[in-house]
Amino acid sequence: MAVIAESTDAPQKTPRIGILDTARGAALLAMASYHGTWDFEFFGYLDPGTAETGWLKFYARAIASTFLFLAGVSLVLASTPEIRWQSYFKRLGMIVAAAAAISIVTFIGMRDEWIFFGILHSIAAASIIGLLFLRLPAFATLSVALLLAAGIIVDNVVAPFSLHSAFFDAPWLYWVGLSQSIPRSNDYVPLFPWLTPFLFGLGMAQLAIRFGWLHSLAKLGSGRNLIARAGRHSLIFYLVHQPLLISLVYLLSLVMPPQPVDQAVDYIRQCETSCTRSGSETMCRSFCQCTLERLQAQNLFSPLMSGAIKADSDERVTRIALQCTEQAQ
Secondary structure, eight states: OOOOOOOOOOOTTSOOOHHHHHHHHHHHHHHHHHHHHHHHHHTTSSOTTGGGSHHHHHHHHHHHHHHHHHHHHHHHHHTSSSOOHHHHHHHHHHHHHHHHHHHHHHHHHOGGGOOSSOHHHHHHHHHHHGGGTTTSOHHHHHHHHHHHHHHHHHHHTSTTOOSOBGGGGSGGGGGGSOBSSOOOOSSOOOHHHHHHHHHHHHHHHHHHHHTTOHHHHHTTOOOOSHHHHHHHTHHHHHHHHHHHHHHHHHHHHHHSOOOOOOHHHHHHHHHHHHHTTTSOHHHHHHHHHHHHHHHHHTTOHHHHHHTSSOTTTOHHHHHHHHHHHHHHO
16 A cells, blocks of 8 residues: 655745645554554464455555545645646656656565555556646536546445446556456555545645635644654655565564464455455355365365465366356356
8 A cells, every 4th residue: 555745845825734744644654554464464463364354444545545635735735826847747756766666676576466556656647637637626626526436436336337347457457447357466546546535635725725724724733743744755754664664574573473374264364355356245255165165175275375286277276266156156
């Protein structure tokens, strides 16, 4: 999951909003706590799927939404009274470079779930799209944001309607976020639905400027606390915190190794976590239990878990998956 563009000194006639730096810093700490949960899960201290289910799933979405909202606000403040192109391209270049570095490192280290369009990629794309809205009235920007929000509701609540289409299943279109098959990634933040909080932030900042609220907001906090300082250097914090957290949890695993996990329980949890991304919980529970029992009956479970056979290339496993899909449906 997660973070935001580097903040810069506000342009002339626009006061520094210390409370925004504090909010950004608080979001960074929340992000680090979530990533810590992911790290403990990765090393086996927590059950598989813990960081992607329950309240932690909503916690992660709230953090990402906060970063994107603040990125929208920052774009307006940094471009008022006029766009400073040199600063804009410098800031954008830093985000793009950091996003590319994360993609390269994760592709090398975890190719099956590498980050090809995470939070930094999303912020970079939104920062470019945001240029189209900078000189529009706040009403227009917020109307588009509300339209996107309505699309999210329709896509997730109003059955059987869905905005997703097989047309977007091509890998080079995954960044749009409208594919029917959800790609595997440790941090997937496509434009739909994540452009929505960015435009809300951009629109609210436009309103603040239109009605002269900036000076009042500037009085709410000086931004001289440690959390605000972290918020002013968010990109550095983002790049450094996860390697540090992983190193600490790794050192802990050497001193206090996690308890071994029952492979059958581990399989069911991983299977259900993956399945519920595109199917109902009831169907997924039936499917996963069915595949476990048939894999065990045919002595395929241990070879599959050890990596001796691959689920996507072994015809016996594929046949079991098809049979259990029909049974679960």
